[in-house]
Amino acid sequence: MTETMENRSSENGLVGQSIARIDGPLKVTGRATYAYEHAVNGAAYGYILGAAIAKGRIVEIDSRKAEQAPGVLHVMTHRNAPAQPEFGPAVTPTVPEVFSRARPMLNSDRVRFHDEPVALVLAETFEAARAAAALIDVRYEEERGAFDLPARLADAYAPRRTNAGFETDSAVGDFDRAFAAASVTVDATYRTPYEHHNPMEPHATLAVWSGDEVTVYTSAQTLANFQAGLASTLSIPREHVRTVSPFIGGGFGSKLIVHADTVLAALAARVLRRPVKVALTRQQMFANAGHRAEMVQRVRLGAERDGRLTSIGHVVWSATSGFEEFCEQTAVFGRSLYAAPNRLTRHQLVPVDLNRGEWMRSPGEAPGMLAFESAMDELAEKLGLDPIELRIRNEPTADPEQGVPFSTRNLVACMQEGARRFGWERRNPAPGRIREDRKLIGYGMAAAIRPNYIGAGTARVAIDANGRVTAQLDMTDIGTGTYTILAQIAAESLGVPVAAVKVELGDSRFPRTAGSGGSWGAASAGSALHHACNALRERIMAASRTSDRSPLRGANDVAPSFADGKVRVGNRSVSLTDLIARIAPDGIAATGSVAAARDTESYRAYSQHSYGAHFAEVAVDGDTGEIRMRRMLSVIGAGRILNARTARSQILGGMTWGIGAALMEEAVLDPRSGHFVNHDLAEYHVPVNGDVAEMEVVFLEEFDDKANPLGAKGLGELGVCGSGAAIANAVYNATGVRVREFPITLDRLL
Ligand code: MOS
Numbered sequence: 001m002t003e004t005m006e007n008r009s010s011e012n013g014l015v016g017q018s019i020a021r022i023d024g025p026l027k028v029t030g031r032a033t034y035a036y037e038h039a040v041n042g043a044a045y046g047y048i049l050g051a052a053i054a055k056g057r058i059v060e061i062d063s064r065k066a067e068q069a070p071g072v073l074h075v076m077t078h079r080n081a082p083a084q085p086e087f088g089p090a091v092t093p094t095v096p097e098v099f100s101r102a103r104p105m106l107n108s109d110r111v112r113f114h115d116e117p118v119a120l121v122l123a124e125t126f127e128a129a130r131a132a133a134a135l136i137d138v139r140y141e142e143e144r145g146a147f148d149l150p151a152r153l154a155d156a157y158a159p160r161r162t163n164a165g166f167e168t169d170s171a172v173g174d175f176d177r178a179f180a181a182a183s184v185t186v187d188a189t190y191r192t193p194y195e196h197h198n199p200m201e202p203h204a205t206l207a208v209w210s211g212d213e214v215t216v217y218t219s220a221q222t223l224a225n226f227q228a229g230l231a232s233t234l235s236i237p238r239e240h241v242r243t244v245s246p247f248i249g250g251g252f253g254s255k256l257i258v259h260a261d262t263v264l265a266a267l268a269a270r271v272l273r274r275p276v277k278v279a280l281t282r283q284q285m286f287a288n289a290g291h292r293a294e295m296v297q298r299v300r301l302g303a304e305r306d307g308r309l310t311s312i313g314h315v316v317w318s319a320t321s322g323f324e325e326f327c328e329q330t331a332v333f334g335r336s337l338y339a340a341p342n343r344l345t346r347h348q349l350v351p352v353d354l355n356r357g358e359w360m361r362s363p364g365e366a367p368g369m370l371a372f373e374s375a376m377d378e379l380a381e382k383l384g385l386d387p388i389e390l391r392i393r394n395e396p397t398a399d400p401e402q403g404v405p406f407s408t409r410n411l412v413a414c415m416q417e418g419a420r421r422f423g424w425e426r427r428n429p430a431p432g433r434i435r436e437d438r439k440l441i442g443y444g445m446a447a448a449i450r451p452n453y454i455g456a457g458t459a460r461v462a463i464d465a466n467g468r469v470t471a472q473l474d475m476t477d478i479g480t481g482t483y484t485i486l487a488q489i490a491a492e493s494l495g496v497p498v499a500a501v502k503v504e505l506g507d508s509r510f511p512r513t514a515g516s517g518g519s520w521g522a523a524s525a526g527s528a529l530h531h532a533c534n535a536l537r538e539r540i541m542a543a544s545r546t547s548d549r550s551p552l553r554g555a556n557d558v559a560p561s562f563a564d565g566k567v568r569v570g571n572r573s574v575s576l577t578d579l580i581a582r583i584a585p586d587g588i589a590a591t592g593s594v595a596a597a598r599d600t601e602s603y604r605a606y607s608q609h610s611y612g613a614h615f616a617e618v619a620v621d622g623d624t625g626e627i628r629m630r631r632m633l634s635v636i637g638a639g640r641i642l643n644a645r646t647a648r649s650q651i652l653g654g655m656t657w658g659i660g661a662a663l664m665e666e667a668v669l670d671p672r673s674g675h676f677v678n679h680d681l682a683e684y685h686v687p688v689n690g691d692v693a694e695m696e697v698v699f700l701e702e703f704d705d706k707a708n709p710l711g712a713k714g715l716g717e718l719g720v721c722g723s724g725a726a727i728a729n730a731v732y733n734a735t736g737v738r739v740r741e742f743p744i745t746l747d748r749l750l
Helices: 002-007 024-028 064-068 126-133 150-155 175-181 223-234 260-272 282-288 365-383 387-393 411-422 482-494 521-546 576-583 601-605 644-664 723-735
Strands: 044-050 056-062 072-077 117-123 137-142 170-172 184-192 204-210 213-218 241-244 276-279 295-303 309-321 342-352 434-436 439-451 457-463 469-472 501-504 561-563 566-569 572-575 588-594 609-621 627-637 694-699
Touching (some): 044 260, 064 072, 064 126, 204 260, 213 260, 365 387, 365 644, 365 723, 439 627, 482 521, 609 644, 609 723, 627 723
Antiparallel strands (some): 170 342
């Protein structure tokens, strides 16, 4: 019986449907409560004062005037902050150290990066706290910091691992020899800038203590990480931290670990013995909530005249914090993308006096594919080969470095379908040839690849005697549509309408999941819930077969079906609600779990990635160099699509990130002060509506039975992977100018 149930995944076809977000009405009517909005009696407000230097020591900090200012309750500095463990190894062995280590605040006179918190002012109102913060006098002993990456490549060191646990280096065959002997080569060095993820909802926390337990209402992608990291910092058991994060106004990787708002709110609430709210300002987020590091990438491609690659080399130098390293897996995707007998990838880090870099949407592939897929375009031109044809000629039959088969891989189909839909044949391979008045028109394309992850997690699902289904997980919905797809999965499995399912997320009291990150959220939480629903069906059937009150009593041999609100066994049929009311008036619940992909045989036996092909058309003003997006198309092969509407939104967002990376986004670091000078959304440019192209997204029909029972693969970040390169390649096709320093601003193009 179990087997039949396991395979029954699309009984009434709710999964995949383009269902509008079930949390949408709450959000647009302001009834979705975000971290800073949680109402509690007697809350005090904290305002963080950040360091005015990037490196050095606080010699004197005078907070007397601030303490006497109206409404001020307390000023916390390194002199009076509660003791915290040193920033160091984790106390929670089950959560990776980076997520669970103590992140003490205000625990030292040292300043390690510009705008690092040096004081927290607590007052009756936010305004009073902010006003008083301006009255604090800090005297620093400033040291000279190191900030210039390109000048310091010689100081680079090799970290032990990259983010997500990949080896920093890989080598197959003899790259140097093959590259030296290649008929046609590209040897190009690219630069990508510091970038910032600034979700609409800034980082914010309300901390409330009850005895020796603290509840933090915060904006988190992964509750378990916050729970572990805060417990380490406060030196309390993890069970004494409850994290609540039902609605999140975007994350993009910036809310995977605790930041200053969470730690300081919890510390201050304990000191004041009252609830405390702390939020980072938009400006403070640039230094205190992670960034993507500046990188220099050297890509070397060697090919035969027919376009077959003989050698692929990708070496990355990335800036990192001197006190906590972060190494994006920038060259890792290339280990699976194209065939070539000789291969080399390497990651190196250069320490600078900045806060640690963090996971920023598509860590690794975003900067890596921008460079690498530009280099592929350079090679295609040198070969006189169409860029799609070049990629097809290097399509591998198995993973080129792991040596295992692919689970599903439809990269070629994505490119061919995209070419057909986009009108790729209208592209003139010679740059600068298509003109419309003053405008130069260019077409570009690039491939997309991203690993498929599954994070371990558990879901609980219950049904009551009224037929109401409740699913509970500590999963988060960071704006991606998680509430909706989980409701679809449960509704389909149990044969009830989506409206009959209540999805409860974002509370660490619910079963633990891997949260939202790495594009694993939907497939991981969805698979756990899928298993939970199967378990619930089995429990319902077990009770139905034995209960005296069951109309299905004794129905043993035939597989049941749950559809249209009914349970059918053979020719017997009963309403699910009636059945539950009879066999379990108090309701029935079950749980289901999913293991981390890395722990599964299928993940070792198959190379699991999502794929896509991006196409872009740009118009460049021949006189001013102004680049305008015209059209973009992305064709995606990412396994089964759980909700066509939310999936499309994810890809559209990713394509927009591609525009930002190619043309606009750049955080400018002042090399004297170590300060991001454009630290707000007026000066840090991201694409707005007027900047985006006419965009189209196409999903190929796919089901990856190696990935998980849903057949779905991650796609949240896939739209970012390669989309910037498609635009850069279109700019080249329009102008004949190859800009290798991103973003492609007017000054670099002219
Ligand atoms: Mo993502 S950058 O892992 O939230």
